[in-house]
Amino acid sequence: MRENTRVAPGMTEAVPVRLRISTLLLSNRWLMAPMAGITQSAFRRLVKGFGAGLVTTEMVSAMGLRLGQPKTLRYLIFHPEERPLAVQIFGYDPEAMAEAAGIAVDAGADALDINMGCPVRKVVRTGAGGALLRDPQLAAKIVRAVRRACQVPVTVKLRAGWSPDRFTAPELLRSLEDCGVDAVVLHARFVTQGFSGRADWSLIARLKEQARVPVIGNGDVAKASDALRMVRETGCDGVMIGRAATHNPWIFKQIIDLEKGFPVTRPTLSERRGLIMRHFHLLCESLGPDRAARLMRGLLLRYTKGLAGGARFRGEITRVTDFESLVKAMDSYFSSLAEYEA
Numbered sequence: 001m002r003e004n005t006r007v008a009p010g011m012t013e014a015v016p017v018r019l020r021i022s023t024l025l026l027s028n029r030w031l032m033a034p035m036a037g038i039t040q041s042a043f044r045r046l047v048k049g050f051g052a053g054l055v056t057t058e059m060v061s062a063m064g065l066r067l068g069q070p071k072t073l074r075y076l077i078f079h080p081e082e083r084p085l086a087v088q089i090f091g092y093d094p095e096a097m098a099e100a101a102g103i104a105v106d107a108g109a110d111a112l113d114i115n116m117g118c119p120v121r122k123v124v125r126t127g128a129g130g131a132l133l134r135d136p137q138l139a140a141k142i143v144r145a146v147r148r149a150c151q152v153p154v155t156v157k158l159r160a161g162w163s164p165d166r167f168t169a170p171e172l173l174r175s176l177e178d179c180g181v182d183a184v185v186l187h188a189r190f191v192t193q194g195f196s197g198r199a200d201w202s203l204i205a206r207l208k209e210q211a212r213v214p215v216i217g218n219g220d221v222a223k224a225s226d227a228l229r230m231v232r233e234t235g236c237d238g239v240m241i242g243r244a245a246t247h248n249p250w251i252f253k254q255i256i257d258l259e260k261g262f263p264v265t266r267p268t269l270s271e272r273r274g275l276i277m278r279h280f281h282l283l284c285e286s287l288g289p290d291r292a293a294r295l296m297r298g299l300l301l302r303y304t305k306g307l308a309g310g311a312r313f314r315g316e317i318t319r320v321t322d323f324e325s326l327v328k329a330m331d332s333y334f335s336s337l338a339e340y341e342a
């Protein structure tokens with residue numbers, strides 16, 4: 001994609017608009033969402049390269065960090081290119097959360113995010129993630145403890161409430177602000193909804209109306225223009241993008257271009273292939289070829305979404321397990337795509 005450096009005529013505001021979260025000044029307000037199994041170091045470096053203003057680790061167990069479990073500690077490994085980096089922790093015990101926050105900051109986290117939205121039964125059953133929306137007092141205790149334990153900005157990623165009959169996020173935010181939270185991300189769905197239905201952006205607007213800290217909107221941004229529309233319609237200070245970035249990591253560059261007044265450009269086939277290869281190599285660097293190939297197979301399912309012949313290709317790679325064969329299969333698929341386009 002071409003590089004746009006000009007500022008569009010008639011633009012009065014310096015673009016991209018920057019977002020400040022307490023002491024942290026981000027280069028823009030377009031944030032990559034934390035996603036388990038996806039936002040590992042390799043992917044974070046990738047989206048950072050396309051301009052994401054902030055990247056976050058996937059959710060990390062506070063208890064695992066506290067116990068020093070090697071597998072959990074590995075989530076804290078990052079590359080300097082990713083900075084500023086937020087680490088997201090989940091748990092239910094204020095002391096463990098505070099200790100985990102300290103460990104994350106010692107490992108280099110520039111911000112600390114607390115998960116209060118995860119709807120997965122295994123997490124909710126323990127009283128963590130989305131379950132905290134049913135226990136606002138415990139949620140407040142956790143934020144207070146984490147706030148005390150670290151000097152970096154503390155944010156909370158929450159949903160609108162437990163179930164659609166009560167929009168409790170505004171009430172909870174008031175209390176979390178008193179406990180020292182520096183920003184909040186609202187995924188505009190309720191916990192019991194999981195990922196069903198549409199995210200209700202009007203809830204973001206309602207939360208923003210009363211918030212004293214920056215509100216970052218999240219949910220169903222599918223393309224670049226949606227991000228700007230979310231800002232226009234809700235007045236939110238930033239936008240967090242999840243699933244759309246997993247098959248279109250260059251969405252961040254597209255949003256920034258659009259914000260500058262330029263049209264959205266789509267990557268060429270060779271740019272697409274280049275990006276996938278870079279992702280491969282970054283994964284190999286951090287995980288070794290075998291684990292990288294296994295992971296990459298899953299990621300390729302997302303990257304080929306909507307491409308001609310994508311379904312057949314995805315069927316073909318289901319049994320491929322080694323790095324070389326995967327690259328070969330990908331090469332032949334992209335060659336056939338190029339012929340098809342020609």
Ligand SMILES: Cc1cc2nc3c(=O)[nH]c(=O)nc-3n(C[C@H](O)[C@H](O)[C@H](O)COP(=O)(O)O)c2cc1C
Nearest residue numbers: 033034035036058059157187219220221241242243
């Ligand atoms: C595969 C997957 C993994 C996710 N993992 C996390 C996570 O670790 N922590 C978190 O706060 N949210 C997680 N989420 C939720 C996303 O961060 C985001 O809130 C949600 O996908 C809505 O945004 P979107 O419509 O832009 O995808 C995950 C979502 C998906 C689909």
